Amino acid sequence: MPPTARPSGRRLLAVSDLHTGVTDNVPLVESLRPGTDEDWLIVAGDVAETFEDIERTLALLAGRFATVLWTPGNHELWTPRTDPVALRGRARYEALVRLCGELGVLTPEDSWPVWEGEGGPVAVAPVFTLYDYSFRTPTAATKEQALEQARAAGVVCTDEYLLHPEPYPGIDDWCRERVALTEARLAAHDPELPLVLAGHWPLVREPTDVLYYPEFALWCGTTLTADWHRRFNVAAVVYGHLHIPRATRYDGVRFEEVSIGYPREWRRHGHPLGLLRQVLPHQA
Numbered sequence: 001m002p003p004t005a006r007p008s009g010r011r012l013l014a015v016s017d018l019h020t021g022v023t024d025n026v027p028l029v030e031s032l033r034p035g036t037d038e039d040w041l042i043v044a045g046d047v048a049e050t051f052e053d054i055e056r057t058l059a060l061l062a063g064r065f066a067t068v069l070w071t072p073g074n075h076e077l078w079t080p081r082t083d084p085v086a087l088r089g090r091a092r093y094e095a096l097v098r099l100c101g102e103l104g105v106l107t108p109e110d111s112w113p114v115w116e117g118e119g120g121p122v123a124v125a126p127v128f129t130l131y132d133y134s135f136r137t138p139t140a141a142t143k144e145q146a147l148e149q150a151r152a153a154g155v156v157c158t159d160e161y162l163l164h165p166e167p168y169p170g171i172d173d174w175c176r177e178r179v180a181l182t183e184a185r186l187a188a189h190d191p192e193l194p195l196v197l198a199g200h201w202p203l204v205r206e207p208t209d210v211l212y213y214p215e216f217a218l219w220c221g222t223t224l225t226a227d228w229h230r231r232f233n234v235a236a237v238v239y240g241h242l243h244i245p246r247a248t249r250y251d252g253v254r255f256e257e258v259s260i261g262y263p264r265e266w267r268r269h270g271h272p273l274g275l276l277r278q279v280l281p282h283q284a
Contacts, residue, residue: 009036009117010036010038010039010118011034011035011036011039011279011280011281012040012042012115012117012119012120012122012196012278012280013034013039013041013042013065013277013278014041014043014256014258014276014279015032015041015042015043015044015258015259015260015275015276015277016044016046016073016200016238016239016240016241016257016258016260017044017046017240017241017243017261018043018046018047018048018057018260019046019047019048019075019262020047020053020056020057021048021049021050022262022263025260025263028260028275029057029061029260030060031275032061032064032275033064034064034065034066037066038066038117039066040066040068040069040115040124041061041065041067041069041276042069042124042126042196042198042238042258043061043068043070043105044071044126044199044238044239044258045070045071045072045073045075045199045200045240045241046073046074046076046200046240047073047076048075049075049076049083050080050082051084051085051095051099054076054096054099055099055103058070058099058100058103058105059103061105062104062105067106068103068104069105069107069124069198070100070107070126071107071108071127071128071198071199071200072096072200073200074159074163074200074219076093077092077093078159078162079163079164080162089164089165089166089167089168089174090167090168091166093128097109107126108126108127108128108182110126112124112189112195114193115196115280117281118280119281119282120280121193121194122193122194122195122235122280123189123190123195123196124195124196125186125196125198126198127182127197127199128178128182128199128200129178129182129199129203129221129224130171130174130175130178130201130222131171131172131175131201131219131220131222132171132172132175132223133146133171133172134221134222134223134224135205135208135217135221136217136218137214137215137217143172146215146218147218149215150215150216150218153213155215155216157216157218157219159219175222175224176224179222179225183228186228186231186232189232191232191233192233193233194233194234194235195232195234196236196237196238196280197229197234197236197237198239199238199239200240200241201220201221201239201241202220202221202239202241202242202255203226203228203237203239204221204225204229205217205223206248207220207239207242207244207257208221208242210244211242229250229251235253235280236253236254236255236256236279236280236282237253237255237256238255238279239256240257240259243262243265244257244259245258245259245260245261245271245273247277254282256277256279258277
């Protein structure tokens, strides 16, 4: 068979939930390569849990793609007992940002670069928002009621044990600060220049409607970001976390869930949309 033709132009690609702390995911991630020397890659969180695995994976990708942009998922923010780096909460995030700086990887703390390829120009904005337990079931009026429902259903995210909010009283407090910081940057952004917003958690509630366990939506985002795709000039939204890779539209804006997920998931369903999702130029 003839070799697969390389793309003729630069592409903005995206992936998330690489989970390279899982042995069987490592060959998949090692297979990720650009089609051109100018391809950019968004890595929308959950690279791995330990600093060693995160550094190894991001260094590999930074050595292959022209520009790599990363935003954390919940797994990077965990403090596992097996990780010699015992930093917690915001200090852990800040250390990850410093690591990315050493690797030449852009983060939510950097200026948003402008992608000039076909479908551009667009500013590519990695955003870090977390969650605040506001994605509740209709019968849970408060965070406490929602958490009790989740415990009763046997659905409690590991974040409750490994993701520490220091110095904030809770993850929801950290989330509100991150949302406010990001919203201020979005409001100050040139409205004539479209944005690709790339975060780990969905910006809207709707993607969680297909979860097998609806109680898990508690750990999947915040209602505070629900109108960002309408208020700002957003060309596309990239996210992960749910391990349900698909493309949808909300209010006419394209949302791309770009996760690789765990072996038990991809062995069952494969990757019909590919390991790397092409965000731009958009392919209908």
